Amino acid sequence: MGRKRMEEQWWRGQLAADIHQTLRTKELKLPMYKAHSPQIGMRRYLIDLLTVLSNHCCLCPTARHLAVYLLDLFMDRYDVTVKQLHIISFACLVLASKFEEKEDKVPKLEHLNNLAYMCNVNVVLNRKDLLRIEMLLLENFNWNLCLPTPAHYVDYYLYMSIGENDLHGGWPVTSLTKTKDFLQKYVYYFLDFSVQDHTFLHFRPSLIAAASVCASRICLQISPAWTAQLELLTCYSWEHLAQCIEMMLM
Known part of the structure; x- marks a missing residue:
């Protein structure tokens, strides 16, 4: 996965959903x-x-x-x-x-x-x-290093993290590209924050990645904080993410 990530932005490709599902299956066996x-x-x-x-x-x-x-x-x-x-x-x-x-x-x-x-x-x-x-x-580790972490999911979730119907401070987003750039900085901050506290290890890696996106949207005053599109993409509802987000923002 790592070398492929360096050579190709898999989250933009036709197999993105399949790769994401493979990661989700593997994380169940962590x-x-x-x-x-x-x-x-x-x-x-x-x-x-x-x-x-x-x-x-x-x-x-x-x-x-x-x-x-x-x-x-x-x-x-x-x-x-x-x-x-x-x-x-x-x-x-x-x-x-x-x-x-x-x-x-x-x-x-x-x-x-x-x-x-x-x-x-x-x-x-x-x-x-x-x-x-x-x-x-x-x-x-039984010669198995294919262990998904939050960082393995984040680019896939970031790719769809801002939509045309999102609002910034109650107003339409003027630049999706710039907003996504700001959001990415926050997301990686929360990812790095999550590794500092071992209690985050009780959450699934994919959930931490999704919560990082949602927490970042909250910090940037993007509404709604969690969209139906992101829920469909990540398979996590707001209720699934709430506890992890609270730990990130406290």
């Missing part, structure tokens, strides 16, 4: 997150670290969100040391990049070590240890 990690207090720091690393490596949102999700699932299952958590975080980022990005975008070992030094992370990676952790992660 592992249950239990928030059992003894190191859950470190989660916010590790998420911030992954965000900094992915930004410096210019990785796409799907790679960043997949890296976070891999780390969450691994931490939920195992009790590991702080040093190991740092190495595992780097390995999650590399694996997610290999799955979602083109080969030349995958972070190189030297670059990762430079970033670790810059971020005051007391870890020096070597190729053997990094590969060993990558293999451990792959075995832990």
Whole structure:
């Protein structure tokens, strides 16, 4: 999905609805997150670290969100040391990049070590240890990294996020393109906000993506906040989204 995303805007194509349905089917089989990690207090720091690393490596949102999700699932299952958590975080980022990005975008070992030094992370990676952790992660996830995250849905939902009948502050939208550009900034803000709090993991990824669009429409005073067209596209009603939206806007 990731490489295809980089090469083709799938959400504009004839197979968009089929791809969306495939993602929705896959998310029903995602592992249950239990928030059992003894190191859950470190989660916010590790998420911030992954965000900094992915930004410096210019990785796409799907790679960043997949890296976070891999780390969450691994931490939920195992009790590991702080040093190991740092190495595992780097390995999650590399694996997610290999799955979602083109080969030349995958972070190189030297670059990762430079970033670790810059971020005051007391870890020096070597190729053997990094590969060993990558293999451990792959075995832990049964070699399946096709794990939908909110970022995998958002472009599909954004494509139809503004319509000609929408109102802005009670008036017709003067520029659909500009409004959608503003909306996109808000949507990605809410997506990034959602990964900061592990309680969002109790929602389905597609619901978080849909709620991000709705919360953004509310912030921009687009009415109605949720349209029949968006409900049909996402298969979520306002009632489905309300709790998640409230958490985003509180």
